[in-house]
Amino acid sequence: MNWICIGVAALAALCLYLASPHQGLWPAALRRQNFLRWLAVPLSVGSIASAVEAYGVWCGVCIGLSGFMTMLVALPYLDAWRNGGKPRAKPGARHVG
16 A cells, blocks of 8 residues: 555656656646646645555655655656756756756
């Protein structure tokens, strides 16, 4: 059950990442930004709810959020690795920050 909760939380994080305009993993997903953002909410709530059911309140919240946050940290690195470390921005384009 632990891995199922983490997997569903990872799917929620993937939905949020794919809805980001800075992602390059799947450019076609940008056409479905609103749907992906909407889908991330029930996936993350479902992950936390199933973990709470199995492990208790605080342990379940920590399990669900740990899977979610781990994927949010790992996905930009995966994106950069797939891209070969080259920036995707056009010359002269302004970046966040």
